[in-house]
Amino acid sequence: METQPILLTGAAGTLGRACQRVAYIRGLHLIALPHAALDIADPAALTHALRHYQPWAVINAAGCVRIDAAEANAAHCYRANTLGPRLLAEACAAHGAQLLTFSCDLVFDGQQTRPYHERDAARPLSVYGHSKLLAEEAVLECLPSALVVRSSAFFSAWDDGNFVSQVLAAARQGRRFTAAHDLTISPTYLPDLLNTALDLLLDGASGRWHLTNQGSCTWAELARQALRLAGLDEASVQARPAAAFGWPARRPAYSALASEHGALLPSLESGLRRHLLDEQIGRAA
Ligand SMILES: NC(=O)c1ccc[n+]([C@@H]2O[C@H](COP(=O)([O-])OP(=O)(O)OC[C@H]3O[C@@H](n4cnc5c(N)ncnc54)[C@H](OP(=O)(O)O)[C@@H]3O)[C@@H](O)[C@H]2O)c1
Numbered sequence: 450m451e452t453q454p455i456l457l458t459g460a461a462g463t464l465g466r467a468c469q470r471v472a473y474i475r476g477l478h479l480i481a482l483p484h485a486a487l488d489i490a491d492p493a494a495l496t497h498a499l500r501h502y503q504p505w506a507v508i509n510a511a512g513c514v515r516i517d518a519a520e521a522n523a524a525h526c527y528r529a530n531t532l533g534p535r536l537l538a539e540a541c542a543a544h545g546a547q548l549l550t551f552s553c554d555l556v557f558d559g560q561q562t563r564p565y566h567e568r569d570a571a572r573p574l575s576v577y578g579h580s581k582l583l584a585e586e587a588v589l590e591c592l593p594s595a596l597v598v599r600s601s602a603f604f605s606a607w608d609d610g611n612f613v614s615q616v617l618a619a620a621r622q623g624r625r626f627t628a629a630h631d632l633t634i635s636p637t638y639l640p641d642l643l644n645t646a647l648d649l650l651l652d653g654a655s656g657r658w659h660l661t662n663q664g665s666c667t668w669a670e671l672a673r674q675a676l677r678l679a680g681l682d683e684a685s686v687q688a689r690p691a692a693a694f695g696w697p698a699r700r701p702a703y704s705a706l707a708s709e710h711g712a713l714l715p716s717l718e719s720g721l722r723r724h725l726l727d728e729q730i731g732r733a734a
Pocket of ligand 1: 458459460461462463464465483484485487488489490510511512513514528529533551552553554581599600601602603
């Protein structure tokens with residue numbers, strides 16, 4: 450008998466592609482729809498997709514993550530990050546489907562000096578952070594059983610565009626790499642994030658959950674740790690203050706996350722070691 454599927458939106462992005470891999474490894478029945486196949490901000494398209502596929506759950510990996518571009522084009526950002534998740538939550542409520550959607554550390558203002566927990570007050574500094582906070586509120590209002598996962602600074606060997614992959618590539622090519630030394634984050638190894646988020650979804654968890662690897666560091670420290678573990682020269686990292694990058698969007702100086710539910714993911718070092726192992730296996734294949 451065919452099982453009811455999970456429907457994945459934004460399937461061609463970084464999170465979406467990683468989600469497809471993890472679901473495949475776990476033998477989950479997943480229908481993956483990229484942006485071209487489903488616009489989450491189009492209510493008629495959502496209704497059609499949910500009627501057609503009859504999913505028991507929807508995983509929303511769609512979003513607009515161009516943090517700096519969002520300052521100049523807020524409407525585009527709010528459409529993908531706020532309107533889309535709200536419409537998805539409404540559609541899931543109407544069709545009796547569960548929803549897993551993703552938010553981030555940029556909902557916080559960085560004034561705290563200890564890691565942010567789920568119930569700490571959120572005060573975003575940027576359009577992007579605001580769009581994600583509004584989405585969280587709208588989703589949980591429309592569908593209180595929804596699972597809203599806040600995470601931060603994704604990395605994995607499954608894509609070349611993330612910070613860790615780029616640091617390693619630069620060092621191997623003998624290039625210098627510039628990274629902020631005054632923004633503290635909780636980096637997240639994508640396979641760990643997705644395995645834990647799927648466990649929570651399958652267990653029927655709801656509400657806001659912070660899922661990141663254990664530990665926090667600045668971007669410059671993350672770069673140096675990745676290079677150290679890879680046996681590469683840490684001197685290729687040039688540490689700079691965030692102000693030197695001239696980013697239009699304000700970032701919190703401190704946005705480390707921890708969960709009131711406990712330590713759900715392994716350590717950052719474990720994630721980095723597995724990233725490096727994945728790279729080695731990929732190169733050998
Ligand atoms: N990257 C991180 O470090 C990070 C950290 C914390 C949370 N998150 C969250 O994780 C989610 C995914 O991020 P990501 O890094 O995977 O971003 P990504 O690589 O840019 O992927 C996002 C995908 O969403 C698609 N999309 C945009 N608007 C859409 C719409 N209206 N309907 C359907 N699909 C749409 C994009 O398609 P197009 O390219 O065609 O627009 C793209 O394929 C976002 O919600 C983000 O806020 C990311």
